[in-house]
């Protein structure tokens with residue numbers, strides 16, 4: 001499903017009375033052009049000096065992709081974005097459930113927020129921010145990047161980023177693509193992220209999957225060098241089972257596996273001195289959400305074991321020390337060598353091929 005227009009892709013969009021959209025042009029927030037490398041950590045230390053010194057060694061990240069049940073890619077074939085406004089939003093309450101859980105366990109997280117949600121619920125973004133969490137961008141219209149193409153991706157990204165920056169008053173430098181949709185077909189997105197001032201991405205899953213994944217790419221955080229600059233990549237979490245690299249510990253995988261299995265695999269990752277990268281969605285703790293008539297596979301992926309998610313998260317936050325993505329990277333890169341993956345030629349080729 002492709003967007004019809006770059007800046008205002010949907011007719012329903014214009015009906016939204018959003019204060020964010022009306023005045024965001026007045027905001028003066030520096031963006032774009034930052035070249036990094038080790039510079040990210042220097043900057044992160046400045047931003048998070050108190051965290052870097054006061055937080056004990058973290059086992060990994062606690063990340064939330066803030067979207068509602070009708071935004072997901074699994075239902076994209078039956079729910080078009082122009083009809084999103086017809087669905088009852090439940091994202092405020094379900095996000096607050098996660099905020100309460102994080103507060104109970106004194107856990108700071110990274111919340112990758114959908115621009116569509118931020119535009120309609122700016123107070124929710126402020127609640128997340130005032131609770132001490134880190135804000136990242138999860139696109140505006142939750143479209144798969146490799147289906148958008150470079151121009152539409154940039155336009156959607158800017159729309160979401162500017163909305164979040166206007167609400168928070170702070171630069172947004174972390175990004176996670178809808179459905180981890182930076183793949184071999186959309187590596188050009190890394191160049192655009194760098195050009196638009198993003199410093200950390202968490203959109204590459206080093207697994208085989210029908211919708212996403214770059215099998216064989218690094219399973220630990222690393223720096224990707226493109227023809228434009230560099231960006232830190234915090235990949236989706238995986239472990240090796242019977243010689244196979246499998247996803248673990250986030251979203252549907254967290255719901256699907258019994259906690260005893262997930263726990264054992266996460267401890268295995270810790271022993272390998274790789275940081276965890278836990279992710280979830282607010283709708284995954286919303287047991288009473290409306291049921292959407294979709295394919296059996298989509299319904300299985302979305303609804304399986306919903307009721308187990310909240311208890312599993314409690315056990316997760318009791319058993320492991322999780323934190324915001326920047327805090328984990330600050331700790332990780334203190335005294336460690338950076339792993340740089342050179343994608344300069346590949347991203348350049350892809351950019352040419354896509355334009």
Ligand SMILES: [Zn+2]
Nearest residue numbers: 065067178179
């Ligand atoms: Zn998403």
